[in-house]
Amino acid sequence: MLTVAVIAAGCALVANGPATAHPAGTIQVRNHKPDVRVPFVSRHAGEAVLDLRAAAPGTDWATRGAESAVVSIFVDGRYAADLVVSGAQPLARQLALGRVAAGVHTLKLHFAADRSPVDRASVRIDRLRVTTYDKRDPEYQVLRFAPIMYGRNVPELGSRFQSATTDVPLLAWHEVTPAATPGHTVLTYSLIWSNEDGGTNTPALMARWGRTTDIEWTYAVELDEHGERVPGSDTYQAANHQTLHYTGAYEGDHPRLETCTSNNNMCDVVDDPMRFFLSTLPTLPAGQPREHLMDTNPWTYRIMAEEMTREGKIEIPSPYAVSTPEVSDQRNYLYAAVSKTTQGVNSGSSWVGVALGVKLTSGDTVHLSHHVDPAWSIQRDVPAATTVELPAGTTLDDIAAVSVHRIVVGTDTAAPVQVTALSRGFLLSESYLPGSSFLNWTGNVTLTPESPSAVVWTR
Template structure:
């Protein structure tokens, strides 16, 4: 029955590293450690020597003159990366400004190897060159997480879609892993997650901003149990399939790397890969989420991801003009307060819907107006517990100094009210994006404990000078 359901879903969809650096030789035509890859030019090679068997990672500051993720026809340049002649990953470069990137090279044996970098098909017409500054190859000391990281094949929409679509939309940006103890003593469960620049299907843009505090898509991708020596435990590998179902992984491995494919417009996975897909992504998943923080904290660590996300909205026409916080449509991302807060929900006392929590902002110029993160929609508040991210749309030009207060607002997410209290214990950060869509320093921080109830559903959490 499970097998039939699995294949039915597939049919519906259509299918800062710690470690010693390896010895790296400077490639020909590289100046000051920069590798230049040109459209129509020769492939560039990077020899390196592995001091032991293990997982290797390549990192660089990547830029492509004339490229902008915000402009149609100039979205990105693509570099294909091979090790010893084997295609291992691709790099989508969405910016003319250098951005630090890190990619897995897979398992290598002790000895001499060669990385080959080619300007690849799928690059935008405006793209002609890629610069890779400070290029180096490393082998982390503890590579268990890298060893089992998934290879994610690009979305192709096979058989009628664009096989290079991840070079212009929903491109993979970041990956990370999280671990927890398994039921068997000494074993661990490793879960891998990824950040995409957006999602063409699934949650719409206004709801993403309200419910998740971003317009990227963040999904867990693959989960596996490993034993004390880091070996995969047979039968434990699962992945997030279409419709957000969890299926056992039955696809192929490259070493210990499962090969999956983004096969839906909301970036769920299939373990059946379409024929001859041109793009594949082995992102460096060695980092993990900061403890006690929302998943969006991985974006805060790489602020360029906010710019790429905003530029995709601009290019795809997903922003209302002019921005108006009185409507539920998505406005200019620079008009939003990007906030993260922590909450817990108590036990219900009646039948009905569980409460969500939204944030409200009042401005000094008009404290009678309350700008809500949920835009008045109950299902746009945050029902999940722990650290959660949201945004509050404000009038264009609002700065942190204009904010009079930030409030927590309890509201049932559906019919009825089950009476459960919601306790808010922190605001972890609050920032605006600058003119270039990059996060400004956080201007909000608060620690405490405020309990919201059916009788007292709102409370002020923060005012200027209150921490």
């Protein structure tokens, strides 16, 4: 079964059974200081996962030239992963370390000055814990085939170490679905980046996707009834969102992929110096939008907003115009999700989308999620996140009603749309963290050309 090795500087403790928090002492990782070496013991061979908290006082993701400090992590001298740390607030992170044998191992923490924008920062790490999953653990296969992701070094987009300052990988997760062959399954891995420097523009990201992070599936593999990779079955999301068969190298059973486009698509040839091996243990609960992973890791919203500020993608004039599509301070938005089903084919140049509307207690204006562009309405029929821009200073108590609207793109296909749920209704706090949610509506409202809108929630 899994082995939990709770570790702290200068000692190694081993425990079996469920993982528990341990108040380990704080480790300081600094430039021009010896690397920190921490021993840990694994009683079984398997795939290892590292939990920790990290902070880097003196760094700020919102400030150009001070974005982060980077710690490179090694296991027994083997390069495992880079950890990009930003801000003085300790954040809980979970990384994969790859396969380890049973026995005593050494975790080395190295301040990577070559890729750290702030090379004089002190990275403070505590609550270190290594958990090893062996073949008897249900999580083992998920970790065994997880991709190792390398950073981006596209010349026209910046330095060799772009992932330390922009579009940094934040979170990863997996999904398990049945394959076409009975008894086989498909493992699909996805990743959240802090933004995308290409692809969908910022206002459309907020309207169509409900955030300015970038979320993409990266790698998928079919497993047979014995849990082994079906040869030739693995694919990855390549440039222009193509699905290609993976032909790159493996590290054990881990494919190696690299972020190689401005909108974070993958290549299966690796030449980037930065390595990200995020834990893929998280999964997406049924009925939740992909942004649920951000909700359960609220610090991702702060990183998202700080990157938008630093890159000049936030509307500056004050007071800003709510009716314009430019993105204002991301604390001015209602973050919500809608579940709906469109009858018939809903693709091509003509389709029907859905937008959310918010009416405040003061005035009759209905603020719409898609602003002025019908193509920014929600087309997909899965739980989908969106945002609605509101006047600065709006609170949840100011929201009087939430409505749903049928939006036509191109020629009206007359397709009815059934809206069955609204959820995740929250604003961001002053510190850019998700506040409490007030939307939890379920029902069945049909939007048609004759009845294109409906109020589904009122105070």
